[in-house]
Amino acid sequence: MKSCKICGKLINDNDEYCTNCGNACNTQLIRDFMGQSLNTEGGHTVTKNEMDSGSEKKSKKKLIIISAIAVCLIAAVVCVILLGFRNPDKEYYMDYFTGTDPNYTGDGETPKQYNFWYYIDGITNENGVYGFVTDLNIIDSDFKFFKGASKVALTVEDSYLKRIVYADVSLSGIAGKWKIDKVATNFSANKIVELKEAFISSMIKNNVLKEKNYGLTEYEADRLAACTVDNNGSGAYHFSIKYDITNSVGKSKYGGYVILDGNIEVNPSFKDTDYSISVALNDENVVASNDSSGGNDQPADDSWPKKNPIEGLPDITNEKIYIYSGNNEFLEAMQLFLSDYPEYKKLVDYTNLNKRFESEDYNNTVMAAFEGDKAPSIIVYNEDSADRLNSDTFIDVSTLGLDKHYGNSYQYAVDRVTYNGQLKGMAYLICPSGFFYRKDIAEKVFGTSDPEEIKKLVSDWDKFNETAEKLKKEGYFMLATQGDLARGFGGYLNNANLSSEQQEMLKSFKDNGYYKYEADMWGAEWKNAFKEDVFGYFGALWFFDAAIDIYTDKMWEFCNAPEDHVWEGAYAGITANCTNPGLAAMIMYGVCCDPNTQYNFAMKCCLTPNNTEAAEKIIKNGDNNYHNTWFDGNMAYYMDDIAKKLKDNK
Incomplete structure (x- = not known):
């Protein structure tokens, strides 16, 4: 109980x-x-409340453990994204391609530095030649989980050639720990961009001095009048070397120049390493006589001054003139012209300072030269520094009669350096800038890639904005960066000279998301955008070679931009101190006015000539794209059209 x-x-x-x-x-x-x-437990009875409290503590502990694991997983994912997919930059590739060759064996026969070996039949000896990387551009990149691939354009130079070598690079690893696993190149796809002195001298020695002699025994660099190389569209590269042979041997006198025309082709028997050469000598312009008068480097008539060969210009004395520039463009054009007047070459001294024209360093160096024994006779400036011609340092070139030969210049170039009615300089090239756009995006969004139709869509800034909005709705960007829009105004980002309306449009473009990257132009993102979802870029003819032909997948066209503008140009002025105005005027005529020189220079350098006759010849000859075989647009036509509409707003 x-x-x-x-x-x-x-x-x-x-x-x-x-x-x-x-x-x-x-x-x-x-x-x-x-x-x-x-x-x-131990005589103590545990209540239910105590048990619930224990369970709650266990749940919290479990939650903390799960959260910690989640944080670790998220951190791992972030590391993968930031490190596993971050592309190697140009600096990384340059370190690799200018560093030690991974195949270097230390045998003492091959260079330690990364190199490209090749052989030129009849030019190099049997050991061939080693080329080394001096620059590169990243054309395309595709990186996935700790794996990646890039296509790079390597600038490879040696004593014979300057080439662009296209390489496919395979990588593995993470950022900071990338490892290049393989580099694959195609020799036949290499691009020859320049013939170096060793190549030229070998061609002259083997085909001129040995065959004809003309009393010359050694190659002399200052006798080189012109040298060009370009792809003729068939895989071979055509070259032309123009060499002055003016010389006297006893009573025999030779005058004029010879031309070597030839082709460089990949040797089909050794298609991975060798070039073969074919060349023909043209000496029909050489004149030989037994007149003992005359000398090596001046006209047969030694009396000075001499009548200027260009009508209306002052007589020429035997005083030397000195030309200063920041690059060799003026020199290249001058050499083309002086090939018809080799007797005056020794009276011209050209100095390439290799400095930016608009820099104070360039201007200070040029001005300091007035204090030396080579006082400047002609000074070259670019578009951004041309206003330096507006000073008493330079004469009105009209006083030498040059204005009478300058009628084929675009009016913009005349107005650009005319101050108070005085023409203080002349342009030898002009860089009208238009709009490059992707054909494939145009077809998808607008149903056409015809330049005449796309031109209507960007004919003014209102239309440009409307087109940007249409592209945005379809998932595309109008431009790559804000800097590209500033270029469309003819200026630069953060330039104080941009108007309030232009500054407002820069802000509006940003707010509306019409451009892709915050970074400015020429950075890695900007270069990659050429093959992404960006519709267009503003640019001049030089921009085609500098960017469109390098960074893109060759899906581009060209038309007028909303606003006619220039992106660079080149002007030269004659100084008041010039001791031989007649020769300086002749040189200025040849470089800036002569239609043949303007045509040949434009075709050689892929630049818009400042000469309407030369521009019309380019268009009529069907050279609208300056030997760029893949581009099916009409750049020469549109550049000429833009140049005619340009207005100087100074």
Whole structure:
């Protein structure tokens, strides 16, 4: 028997409930009813509340563990994204391609530095020649999980050639730990961009001095009148070397120049390493006589001054003139012209300072030269520094009669350097800038890639904005960066000369998301955007060679931009200190006015001539894209059209 703990009545041991009050008499039931547990520990009975509290602590601990694991996983993913997919930059590739060749064996026969070996039949000896990387551009990149591939254009130079070698690079690893696994090149796809002195001298020695002699025994660099190389579209590269052979041997006198015309082709028998050469000598312009008068480097008539061969220009004396420039463009054009007047070459001294025209360093160096024994006779400036011609340092070239030969210049070039009615300089090239755009995006969004139709869509800035909005709705960007829009105005980002309307449009373009990257032009993102979802870029003819032909997948066209503008140009002025104005005027005529020189220079350098006759010849000859065989647009036509509409706003 047992008693009920509530009412005290005796009940049977097997009864679960009191028959008097109905109270639960089973121990487990009682404890459950009172919120207790049967679990005991060390004599202590653990309550249900205590058990719930323990469970809650265990749950919190489990949650903390799960959260920690999640944070670690997220951090790992971020590391993968930031490190595993971040592309190697130009600096990384330059370190690799200018560093130690991974195949270097230390045999003493091959260079330690990364190199490209090749052989030119009849030019190099049997050991060939090693070329080394001097620059590169990343054309395309594709990186996935710790794996990647890039296509790079390597500038490879040696004593014979300057080439562009296209390489496919395979990599593995992460940023900072990338490893180049393989570099694959195609020799036949290499691009020859320049013939170096060793190549030229070898051609002259083997094909001129050995065959004809003309009393000359050694190659002389200052006799080189012109040298060009370009792809003729058939895989071979055509070259032309013009060499002055003016010389006297006893009573025999030779005058004029010879021309070597030839082709450089990949040798089919050794298509991975060798070039073969074919060349023909043209000496029809050489004049030989037995007149003992005359000398090596001036006309047969030694009396000075001489009548200028260009009508209306002053006579020429035997005083030397000195030309200063920041690059060799003026020199290249001058050499083309002087190939017809080799007797005057020794009277011209050309200095390439290799400095930016607009820099104070360039201007200070040129001005300091007035204090030396080579005081400048002609000084060259670019578009951004042309206003330096507006000073008493330079004469009005009209006083020498040059204005009468300058009628084929675009009016913009005349106005650009005319100050108070005085023509202080002349342009030998002009860089009208238009709009390059992707044909494939144009077809998808607008149903056409015809330049005449796309031109209508960007004919003014309102239309340009409307087109940008249409592209945005289709998932594309109008431009790569804000800097590209500033170029469309003919200026630069953060340039104080931009108008308030232009500054407002820069802000609007940013707010509307019409450009892709915050970075400015010429960075890695900007270069990669050429093959991404960006519709267009503003640019001049030089921009085609500098960017479109290098960074893109060759899906581009060209038309007028909303605003006619220039992106670079080149002007030259004659100084008041010039001691031989007649020769300086003749040189200026040849470089800036002569239609044949302007045509040949433009075709050689892929630049817009500042000469309407030369521009028309380019268009009529079907050279609208300057030998760029893959581009099916009409750049020469549109550049000429833009140049005619340009206005100088100074």
